[in-house]
Each structure stands twice: as structure tokens, then as C-alpha cells.
Amino acid sequence: MTEAVLTISDRIQSQLDDLTRAERQLAHSILENYPASGLGPLSALAKDAEVSVPTVARMVQKLGFSGYPEFQTELREELKAKAKNPIAKHDTWAEGAPSEHLLNRFTDAVIDNVRHTLGQIDPAEFDLACRLSADTNHHLYIVGGRVTHTLAEYLFLHMQVIRPHITHIESTSNAWPHYLLDVKEGDLFIIFDMRRYENNTLKLAEMAHAKGAKLILFTDQWRSPVHHLADVSFSSRIVVPSAWDSAVMPLLLLETMISSVQNLTWGDTKDRMEELEDMFDQTKLFRKFT
Amino acid sequence: MTEAVLTISDRIQSQLDDLTRAERQLAHSILENYPASGLGPLSALAKDAEVSVPTVARMVQKLGFSGYPEFQTELREELKAKAKNPIAKHDTWAEGAPSEHLLNRFTDAVIDNVRHTLGQIDPAEFDLACRLSADTNHHLYIVGGRVTHTLAEYLFLHMQVIRPHITHIESTSNAWPHYLLDVKEGDLFIIFDMRRYENNTLKLAEMAHAKGAKLILFTDQWRSPVHHLADVSFSSRIVVPSAWDSAVMPLLLLETMISSVQNLTWGDTKDRMEELEDMFDQTKLFRKFT
DNA sequence: CATGTGGTGTTATATTTTTTTCACTATTGT
DNA sequence: ACAATAGTGAAAAAAATATAACACCACATG
Numbered sequence A, B: 001m002t003e004a005v006l007t008i009s010d011r012i013q014s015q016l017d018d019l020t021r022a023e024r025q026l027a028h029s030i031l032e033n034y035p036a037s038g039l040g041p042l043s044a045l046a047k048d049a050e051v052s053v054p055t056v057a058r059m060v061q062k063l064g065f066s067g068y069p070e071f072q073t074e075l076r077e078e079l080k081a082k083a084k085n086p087i088a089k090h091d092t093w094a095e096g097a098p099s100e101h102l103l104n105r106f107t108d109a110v111i112d113n114v115r116h117t118l119g120q121i122d123p124a125e126f127d128l129a130c131r132l133s134a135d136t137n138h139h140l141y142i143v144g145g146r147v148t149h150t151l152a153e154y155l156f157l158h159m160q161v162i163r164p165h166i167t168h169i170e171s172t173s174n175a176w177p178h179y180l181l182d183v184k185e186g187d188l189f190i191i192f193d194m195r196r197y198e199n200n201t202l203k204l205a206e207m208a209h210a211k212g213a214k215l216i217l218f219t220d221q222w223r224s225p226v227h228h229l230a231d232v233s234f235s236s237r238i239v240v241p242s243a244w245d246s247a248v249m250p251l252l253l254l255e256t257m258i259s260s261v262q263n264l265t266w267g268d269t270k271d272r273m274e275e276l277e278d279m280f281d282q283t284k285l286f287r288k289f290t
Numbered sequence C: 001c002a003t004g005t006g007g008t009g010t011t012a013t014a015t016t017t018t019t020t021t022c023a024c025t026a027t028t029g030t
Numbered sequence D: 001a002c003a004a005t006a007g008t009g010a011a012a013a014a015a016a017t018a019t020a021a022c023a024c025c026a027c028a029t030g
Helices: A006-012 A022-032 A042-049 A055-060 A070-086 A102-121 A123-134 A149-162 A176-180 A199-210 A248-264 A265-281 B006-017 B019-034 B042-049 B052-064 B068-084 B102-119 B123-134 B149-162 B176-180 B199-210 B248-264 B266-283
Strands: A140-144 A167-169 A189-191 A213-222 A231-234 B140-144 B166-170 B186-194 B214-222 B232-238
Touching: A006 A022, A006 A070, A006 A231, A022 A042, A022 B149, A042 A055, A055 A070, A102 A231, A102 A248, A102 B102, A123 A213, A123 A231, A123 A248, A123 B123, A123 B149, A140 A149, A140 A199, A149 A167, A149 A248, A149 A265, A149 B052, A149 B149, A167 A176, A176 A199, A189 A199, A199 A213, A199 A265, A213 A248, A231 A248, A248 A265, A248 B102, A248 B248, B006 B019, B006 B068, B019 B042, B019 B052, B042 B052, B042 B149, B102 B232, B102 B248, B123 B186, B123 B214, B123 B232, B123 B248, B140 B149, B140 B199, B149 B166, B149 B266, B166 B176, B176 B199, B176 B248, B186 B199, B199 B214, B214 B248, B232 B248
Parallel strands: A140 A167, A140 A189, A189 A213, A213 A231, B140 B166, B140 B186, B186 B214, B214 B232
Antiparallel strands: none
16 A cells, blocks of 8 residues: 555645635645644644635635644644655565565564664764773673573674673673672673563662773663663664564664674774684584585 | 754653653653654643643643643744755664764665565465464474574573473584484474574484474575575575674564464463563562553 | 652643634626 | 625634643652
């Protein structure tokens, strides 16, 4: 279904000839800065177009609306749709599946999450987080919870190649207090905490913070309480048509960050990666890429 | 030129911490489809956000507006300004960052991956894979490699709640041959193998196949050699502007599949989840959602 | 365990906004 | 030139919307 729906703007233009003088004057005023002016009160619009109040009321009825409020409601709908549209060039993602198929609905939700999340991220903060993560003068601790430890592990796996001095802590393990003994001022914690937020993680964050460590937090749109302690925090939208939350958005941020950190430390990383390659070749763990 | 003017969205964002529960709920609702919802009547907004009318009135005052009308007026001004802005603002994901910023480039690539991958997925095959995964008459083995074990673990964590008889095998561990002893005809293997494809994983797949097990494979666009043995295989595009491959697309598929399996087994899952909830409540591992 | 405070929703009041009514004006056709 | 008609706006009536006042509940504090 490719939105064959006429926009209100279209409707006004197509009926332009059937309108009277004052109405045309009004129509042009509406189109002048569309749709903003149509979303204000009727009286303001009338004043702006230098026509009388009833003229406005009559015209919207002429356009087929029951009244001014309905006209506004449709304008807002249009605006809403427009905000979603630029991304959804495909109305279905999995071709050959109806748009109600979970594959399409799920993907829609994820794309929505991407849009919302990225719209709220401050690039400067992101860059800061990357710089912090690239600083090998301080130890880097990566902390995940019950579910999020998979994200933490993913980050850990990559960071391990990029830089030294990393520790992966699972807040669900009761061994974590031991790790905190060695924490020094200026060390960095990358913490994952999505709902349901875990008490262990909060405690850990508090203690790390008290020791003067810096905190980067990956959380969801509702924000873990750790957020108050964090130097940088990224809130991802994670709602999908499922009983569970989605980890796609946090993972996307994570991978972007990994890539960025990699760039920042390329000089050192290069050597480390080559070394790793050699080791892999020797152990013959992998097949040669054909 | 970076908009010295704070948008209302920014203002809400920055004050998010000073807001109360209901107000935050409202704030998210406003940002949900911004700015459309804020341009409607106060009562509609309240209903939409599931808060009371006065909560809305109070919040806009908290944000520094004299009242709801003024709030709306400024929203409209913002909209007007945006419409006038010559540059097409929405071809970037992270607003406020140049389109060359890694955040935007990376996201572009990921969306591209989504399009390509889903375009090639046969919904019927996907549904088949879900049905197979939902069948509790057979044991389910989940197999991941060096990096992909994080994906495997993620799947395992969720499947564990949904259904019984699951085992998570890491092909990098040398204990895996032991697991194969118990494999019966008709058992299901969900295997992750992305480049660099791992010999261990291939061996494991071959042996499982020989024992009459069914195989579902998550791989990349170039396809792991396991592909020849698999009953269903999903090839994700994984190229991103990074030294590493992206796991976002496979994760997206995975989550969709989890959701689908959950739906198929809802009758049983429901009980399992409630039981789990109780156990969590008792251990007080998590904070109550505030 | 009482007591206070901050947050929230329900109900009531005030205000604004929209619609209707009606009188006036301009335009067109006879 | 003179109806007749359609178009327009001022003002009043009706409807809706926003603000204020109050009461309740939950939670924290002593």
C-alpha cells in the first residue's frame, strides 16, 4: 500500500479554482508555511490571512472536513506520517511477505528505534565516549548484567584486540567486588544496564564512581538509575513487537563505537591484529577464506 | 552553523531527570512522534500518554512555558523554522552531526544490510525455522563460534525461558564431542557461523547431520560451508565501515525468530515466564520499575 | 508508627476557541 | 438601474479546552 492518500496540501491546490477570493487568500496563507500555520488556532490563521474567522470555518468545510478541529487532526496525522516516511522507502522489508508478517513488523519497529535513538544522541558525547575508550593509560572495565552480559562480551571480544588492560565483569557473579579493589582513579567503566535494572549493577557502579572511575552507560529509553553517575550515557529505544526487548539498537551503537575506537588507536591496533592473525594461522582454527 | 536555538525536544531531553514518573512518561510520549502529538489538544496528549490532564499542564510550566498554548506556539515556530531550512535535514540519522560522521555512515550501512538481507529471505523458510524451533519434542542445540557465541548465548538465554530441552555448545570448547553422544534423530541444531568460518563448527555440523539432526544456520552473505548441510539457512549482509563485521543483522533475525517462537508456544511459555517472574521477585535481584 | 511531603488524579471553574446567526456589501444578469 | 445571489465579516451562542482547587495515595522521615 503506497500511500495513495492525498495530502491536505494537494487537496487545497486542486480545489483552488472553486474557491472564492477570500478563501483563495486564505489558502495561500496556509500553503505559505505549511503545515505550521494550519495547526494554530482558527482565529490566528484568520488574522494571518487577513480574512474573517467564519471564512476559515467555511473553507475547511468546503474542503470536506466536518470542522476546523478535524482539519487539524488530519494535518497532524500527515505530519506524523511524514516523520516516519523518509526511512521507509520500502513499505515491506521482506518482499514476498505480507506487511503484517512479523519480519516486517519487527523490522519496522527496529528502524523506528534507530531513528528515535540516533535523533537523541549528541555526537560530541559519542566522540567523547570513544576517546575515553581509546585511552590505554587507564584500565577498562566492561560490565554486563543477566542478559546484557552478551553485549558486554561482544564489546570485550573486540576491545581485547584493539587495546590492552581490559576486564570483563559480570555483575551477576558474586566475585565482582574483588575486581574493584584494583580500580584506580581515572579508570573507565563501560556499563550495560537495561530494564529490568539490576541492583548488583547499580551497587557496582556506585562503588566504581566512589573510587573516581569514569562511567559510560548503555541503557534503554527509560534509563537505568546508574545514569545519574555516568559521565556519558546512551539511551536506546528497545521496544519491539515481542515479549522481550530488542538489543539491536545498543548493539548498533556498540559496533559504531568499536569502529571509532579502532580508528583512534589504529597505530597500535594494527600490530595487535597482525599478531593475532599469525596466531590464528598457526592454530589453524579457521578455514582460509575462499 | 549548529542551531544555537534549543529545540523543545532538547529542552525536554535535558530536563528529563528533573521530571517525575508521570511526567517522564508524558515526555516520552511527546518525543514518540514529535512534534505532532504536542500540537494537538492538551487532553488528547494526556490520554495518549496515559496521564492526567493536569500533569500535562504542570509539566509544560516546569519546562518554562506560561501555559500549554505558549508551548504549542513555540512548537509551531520550531516547525516553521524547520520547514524554511534550506538543507534537507533528514538524510542524516544523528541530527546535529555531519553526514560523514561515523554514526551516520555506519547506520546507513546497517540499514542497507537490513534491506538486502530481508529482500532475500523467504518468509516460508523463516516460518519453517520458527516451527522447528518451537517443537519441544526434540532437543535443541545452539552452537556458536569464537565471536558468534555471543549471539548463540543471546538466543539461548531467551529460548531457555520459552522452552525446555536446550543446550548451548561452544564449538571452540573441546568438550563439544561429548554433547553429540546424546543427539537423536530429529533433534535441532541452530548454528552460527560467520566468517572466518571455523573448522570446529563445520565438523560439529557434519557429525550432527550424520546423526540425522536438522540444522538451521545463521551465516553471512558469503555463506559458511555448513550451508550445504543446513535445512534452513539465513545469510545476513554484515558489511559496515569498520575493520569488523556487523552482528546487527543476524541479531535482528534472531530476535524476530525468538518473538515468533514465543507466539507459537505461548500457552506453555506463559506459565514458564510467570514462574520466572516469581523467582526473580523472591531473589530481589531487580529493582522495581519506578 | 505516626506525620508530613511530594506526586497524582478527579472534579469544578474560567478561558479560549469554534460555530452559528444575521446583517451588510459587492457582483452579476435581466 | 434594479433585483437576486453569493460572499463576507461582526457579534453572539455553543462547545471545547485549559487552568485552578481540592483530595487522595504512596512514600519517605522522624
